[in-house]
Amino acid sequence: MSKLLLDESPILVLPSLAEKVGLNEAIFLQQLNYWLKDSNNIRDGHTWVYNTYEDWQEQFPFWSVSTIRRVITKLENADLLIIGNFNKLKIDKTKWYRINYEAFKGVNSPSVQSEQSECSEWTVEQVNLNRPLPEITTEITSKKKEEEEAPATGGNPFRFFEENGFGTIGGYIAQKIGKWCDDLSDELVLESMKIAVERGAKSWSYVEKILINWADKKIKTVDQANALILAYKEKQSKQGKVRKGYATRTEKLPGWFNEQEDKQQPINPKANTTGVEQKRAELNETLRKLRERSSNDGDPLRQGND
Structure with missing residues (x-):
């Protein structure tokens, strides 16, 4: 038997x-x-x-x-x-x-x-x-x-989201987080949030870009996700070493890999002055052309052609 x-x-x-x-x-x-x-x-x-x-x-x-x-x-x-x-x-x-x-x-x-x-x-x-x-x-x-009684260790994606600067979770975001947890896993959703924190891009849109990329790549575990990120870094390093002028085919990296949170750039006084001077020069050139056109309007030959 x-x-x-x-x-x-x-x-x-x-x-x-x-x-x-x-x-x-x-x-x-x-x-x-x-x-x-x-x-x-x-x-x-x-x-x-x-x-x-x-x-x-x-x-x-x-x-x-x-x-x-x-x-x-x-x-x-x-x-x-x-x-x-x-x-x-x-x-x-x-x-x-x-x-x-x-x-x-x-x-x-x-x-x-x-x-x-x-x-x-x-x-x-x-x-x-x-x-x-x-x-x-x-x-x-x-x-x-x-x-439940143990201190929070960051194992809950919902708790991690609120405790690490992403903001307060509303009903819509909570539903999306829950759906991704069902489609992939709690561990992968949590890992994507950790990556967002490390890259200074603490927003749900950034996290979701990572999750979409992992879903497309059929990633099922955190180890597979880390291996994929390591492969991206190696490709980025190789592409940076390609000499200018050589027609070398390179694989496009996902948008989230190099993307970071948009931050307001400090005002550069010199750059600002340069811009004003350039606009002033363009305005003067426009005025000069208008004066020349006005002078030509008094020419009899030009009036006859009109």
Whole structure:
């Protein structure tokens, strides 16, 4: 028999629940039920668990983030899953979850023992119903609580944006940051902001130029982004060494790489004086031509030609 079959405790899901809500949804509810039992996050008289889609994927590595999003949305629309937001920062959109146990009161489901005896030779004692998927030595809720209480380390793109001089995040920018976090990752969005700070270009437009470039280049990790920047620097150095007069083909670097924040240039008194003198000379030349034209208007030959 293959080692993939029953060499570890199986995922136990009631067939009646899977039939009612769907297999993926039943798996998700079983896992959430496990974490709710150990959670210390009490809000509005209920126990909650909070996670990002990426955090859920660590527990469900056999699902993509888009699949997890669809499962959660389906359960929420069916009123089996209740979602809230009790984050300290309003810009933090991490969702909080709890099961709407009230919705299950009217469901007549067979017992765990009877369903399991019909579907498997495993006994209830052999299977730990509360075992998380996959095995995790530290509960997510405890880990997240420690992260919440720990000093801010700049790991949150929203917090980093406000704490490093980009300005206050409005609803529109918050949505764009969240979308880029979903499309790329929190780490890459954070890295693009760090680059903007280092280059003195602390604006969202500059950050987004970097992210667009990385998306075009299919960058998925911070290491890949750093390797790309290193390659840009090497190309820039080579192009600077090209002698003038040689027709050498060079690859165009992205606009953000050399772009910096526009700063008001100091007024140069000498340059300003030179400009005034030049305009004065041009004005005098225009007056001279007008005088000559006026003199020519008195010439009989010129009047006849007119």
